[in-house]
Amino acid sequence: MPASGPVTRNTLRQQIADALRDEVLAGRLRPGQEFTVKQIADQYGVSATPVREALVDLAAQSLLDSDQHRGFRVREISVADFRSMVEARSLITDGVFRNLAEAGWSGAHADVLLAIGRRADEAARAARAGDLDIFIGYDLRFWRELGALVDNPHISGFLHQLRLRCWVFSVPYLRADPGLRNRLWQDHSQVVDAVTRGDAEAVRAVIGAFHAQMLAWAARLDSGRLERPQQ
Known part of the structure; x- marks a missing residue:
């Protein structure tokens, strides 16, 4: 996973969603790449709750796919x-x-x-x-x-x-x-x-x-x- 500094402001859910969206657009998170809530939480130094909420938001925007057993992955668009x-x-x-x-x-x-x-x-x-x-x-x-x-x-x-x-x-x-x-x-x-x-x-x-x-x-x-x- 790409290294990033900790997120410290109050709007964690939105900040994490925005940061991950930027990672996808920058090509650092590639189509099909998988990750878990824990990996993202550790990366940004935050608790799991805002991370899970942010990932669910991105899945609702069709940028990620979710799998209850394997976590999330960047959607592959044909x-x-x-x-x-x-x-x-x-x-x-x-x-x-x-x-x-x-x-x-x-x-x-x-x-x-x-x-x-x-x-x-x-x-x-x-x-x-x-x-x-x-x-x-x-x-x-x-x-x-x-x-x-x-x-x-x-x-x-x-x-x-x-x-x-x-x-x-x-x-x-x-x-x-x-x-x-x-x-x-x-x-x-x-x-x-x-x-x-x-x-x-x-x-x-x-x-x-x-x-x-x-x-x-x-x-x-x-x-x-x-x-x-x-x-």
């Missing part, structure tokens, strides 16, 4: 699962963000969009640098904050979880890809610009192109042109 998640996300975002663009924005929304635009700029910088860890962080934050404008926590939460699981699937491949910089989508700013202008067709086009790129990558995986890195 190419077919990845494709299904992209298609589901495409169907939802197409309608949601098109409607948001058509509805127009108040001054408060404009301020929020300026902040989201800064996430877009940071994501682009990380992509150009080939820094996957920083890119993932800004990408997740970008989509989560943009999704929050929907003002429907069920929709925004579902979209965030889909994006998170897509990253869990993608990380092992991308870390082994020498062409990483060319794989990272960098058109976040175009989404913000189109939404700010209220241009529903432009929103639909840029997000549609994003999902098409992800599906094309999945087709390459299916064809065997890309192999899954060794665990």
